[in-house]
Amino acid sequence: MASDRNTRTKQSSGTSGSDDRARGASRGKRRKRPQSSVNLLSLLALVLVVLLISEGHLVYIMFTQTGSEDVSVSASGGAQTAAAPEEAAEPETGFADNTEANPGSVDLPLAGFSSAASGSGEIPEETPREETEPAEVYSEQLDSPVVVGKTEPPVDDSYFSDAVFIGDSRMEGFRNASGITQGTFLTSVGLNISSMSAATIATADGTISVYQGLSGTQYSKIYVMLGTNDLGYYPWEMFPDEFSGVIEQFHKLQPGAIIYICSVIYLEEALAAQSASYNTNENVRIINDYLLEVAGEHSEYCCYLNLNEIFSNGYGALKEGYSSDGVHLYESALQEMLQYLKNHYVPVEASAETYAEEDTDTGADA
């Protein structure tokens, strides 16, 4: 019975379906004309829209071409105007060279220059090259008995076998890429003088603090490279006291070690300031003065390595092409640093005590 009903249902639905199709077909035929005219109209509208857009685009191109021609003219004009003083200007800036090489780029802000100085097409006339202040020359020859001078003969890697290197990502980069094969490293990315007690140093048994790392094995040399992550330290006046406290703690944990305090290496400001506004060489100089001051306070076991003797461009900044981000040094620069450490050391015979005596004598004479 059920199958009969199904059959009937199927049959009836089949019949009604064919009727519908027939009706639909006839309706389709009847409606074909209006539908095709609607399609035609839509097509026409689409063509119109496309035409409007392309016309508008053409008009836009015409306007922008006129604009860019203006910019090009004024930019090249600016470069020509700048050509005369260019010979006398500092070669480091490369301002005119950039403009000349890429006239279209005058609208782009140049790193290290304000947008006003690198803005519209009229700017080159308003900012002639001669207005750029010449960079101040900075001597890296420091007059202090704690500054380690060049020592002959250079040591080899074995000198670092009883050394511990403490520092931030810059020191970590030194470990990774300088080629140094000896020494213990207590380094971590972002390390600053306030985080000496924080567990940031990775070891095989988990993370430890710098102080914990210095609590076991006794080392003969401690190289300290801190300060880059303290460039935004506030208030500045508190920095020497806190850093002095850190050095005293290092000495307490490692009484037989000479502590080499490394200067904060200069920055390539145009790149470095992008990450933080306080990343300036002016701040590097301030912090280095403090580091030197603290080294002097603890001269009986501290000395100072002025790494900027090799990294300064002569104008108180990192040499160009030494870093990808203005802070972290390339492999070749780190190799230079290793070489510097190898020929700037306190000779073996001058133990920490002898070194202190020499320093005291010098101080007494002065």
Place this chain on the structure above:
Amino acid sequence: MKRLKRVFTILTGALLLAMALTACGGGKSSGDITVDAAKLAEQLQSETVTTDTLAATPEGQIASIYFFDTAKIENAAAYTSSGATACEVAVVECSDSSYTGEVEKLFKNRAEHQAELYKSYNAGEVSKLENAIIKSAGKYVVFCVCDDTGKASQILKDSGF
């Protein structure tokens, strides 16, 4: 009879294909592969790291970065950053495959620790560490923190990982 032969041929073919596909599967490959660790590390760093220039790390320093038991390591090559980014590549050949699990764990620890540090230092690098590739095959383990993980996966796949 002919029909039976055809069915048998098809079945054998399907079985062989299934076996081949299983051998090429992703994840931990158990295949006995041979890889030039230095070459693979160099290829990975040069083709997948675009935001930094990595430097070859001296073999003596590699263990101090990852804390391997050097007695259980046959060979290792690593490229590390100057500190500008979190990118790094390491390829390790263990003395035998039983140590690969431990090396994988050490790489995982390294990625997690670096991610924690970079959070406050350069947060943009954290995602690279979270997507770090750690793969092993046979006696080898690879660690790759890079910009192009797709390319890295392809290189590793081509190398038998």
